Amino acid sequence: MPLQPLAGITVFENDSFVAGPSSCLALSQLGAEVIKIDPIKGGPDIDRWPLTADGASIYWGTLNRNKRSVAIDLRSEEGQELAQALITSPGENAGVFVENNVGRPFLADEVLRAKRADLIHVKVQGSADGGPGVDYTVNAETGIPLMTGPVDSPGPVNHVLPAWDLVCGQAAVTAVVMGLYHRAATGEGLYESIALKDVALAAVANLGWYTETLQPAGERAKQGNHIFGSFGASFRTADGRHVMITAITKRQWGNLVQVTGLEAVIDALQTSLETDFTLETNRYTYREILESLFKPWFAQRTAQQVAADLEGSGVLWGPYASAGEVAREALDSDQSGVLRSIESETLGTMLVGAQPIRVNDEYLTDAQPTVFGAETKAVLSERLGLDSAELGRLHDAGVIGGR
Known part of the structure; x- marks a missing residue:
């Protein structure tokens, strides 16, 4: 069985969308x-796209797999008390809570900590001042969309990947582990808050991109598919496919020139321009000229021929693939890699990612779909000692849902 370093730890979760759920999935x-712990009718992402043909949320089911789902009426006083009791329930390895709530004062840290002083409480926020924020709005504020897109695109270009949500989710994992270490060392709990906007701004700043704007050149212009400061571009093949080619190091550049047979042409160009393309900055400066020289080589070959010629050449490259192509390839594989399929009664065949950290070269896998509310009675019985009569009463009163 794969290593499970957090085995025995119980984490309670009350959140929605990407950052919080992705962090708890990783845990x-x-x-x-x-x-x-979910509202009795589901949180705001319970029906979020993408959906199956039957209307079940693939989004919710994938991010929330491998968890025990409890459905409680969080608007009722009795339901709020149940949620508090679960989160602060006894146990040396319990008392860990991840949330991104706004407007639920019964889950405020001071309320919960009064019931369990050693609580590890991780709160995901939009901004550090308590204001709202989602990946789409936060990304707009970072400056990234004004660097993204075709060179001749006058306005901002958003990306579809919720990158800051995902990074924030992994920061929440770090916060939980930090809290566990702190509690093990001191016996004390910890309240930790993480703002999505802070995560985004810190990440961009740590890449040096804000410092770059303070230099004489100022703001960075759009680069299209070129790699800033180096040589990298996308090329179209004879059969209409596309590949991404990069030459960041001197060795990668030399391999690209050699495999495409352009040594003499490149030498002549260097002489004409009085430059040296073994230097990364020069390859970037003359990127458009270099792109035009390599373009015919790719245009004369199918994607399969390009792959055959580049195989083992030392050129750093990758083919562009659609999401469907990636999915079909994963299903056709032996599934020993990071992508695995599992079967769900609500979603059918799911393609999910194993924990990408490999221990002794082995993926830490999970293969348990989650059904909304399915663990409600079992969890309340196990954690709070409620008997079947009390569980039946709560269900009939509409305080709990699920099974």
Whole structure:
């Protein structure tokens, strides 16, 4: 069985969308038991796209797999008390809570900590001042969309990947582990808050991109598919496919020139321009000229021929693939890699990612779909000792849902 470093730890979760759920998914992949406390009719992402043909949310089901789902009426006083009791329930390895709530004062840190002083409480926020923010709005504020897109595109270009949500989710994992170490060393709990906007701004700043704007050149212009400061571009093949070619190091550049047979042409160009393309900055400066020289080589070959010629050449490259192509290839494989398929009663065949950290070259896998509310009675019985009569009463009163 794969290593489960967080086995025995119980994490309670009350959140929605990407950052919080992705962090708790990662914790479950490391072996923690994750109990997701949801509103009785589901949170705001319970029906979020993409959907199956039957209307089930692939989004919710994928991000929240490998968790125990508990459905409680969080608007009722009795339901709020149940949620508090679960989060602060006894146990040396319990008392861990991840949330991104706004407007639920019964889950405020001071309220919960009064019931369990050693609580590890991780709160994901939009901004550090408590204001709202989602990946789409935060990304707009970082400056990235004004660097993204075709060179002749006058306005901002958004990307579809919720990058800051995902990075924030991994920061929340770090916060949980930090809290566990702190509690093990001191016996004390910890309240940790993480703002999505802070995550984004810090990441861009740490790449040096804001410092770059303070230099004489000022703001960075759009680069299209070129790699800033180096040589890298996309090329179209004879059969209409595309590949991404990069030559960041001197060795990669030399391999690209050699495999395309352009040594003499490149030498003549260097002489004409009085430059040296073994230097990365020069390859970037003359990127458009170099792109035009390599373009015919790719245009004369199919994607399969390009792959055959580049195989083992030392050129750093990758083919562009659609999401469907990636999915079909994963299903056709032996599934020993990071992508795995699992079967769900609500979603059918799911393609999911194993924990990408490999221990002794082995992926830490999970293969448990989650059904909304399915663990409600079991969790309340196990954690709070409620008997079947009390569980039946709560269900009939509409305080709990699920099974």
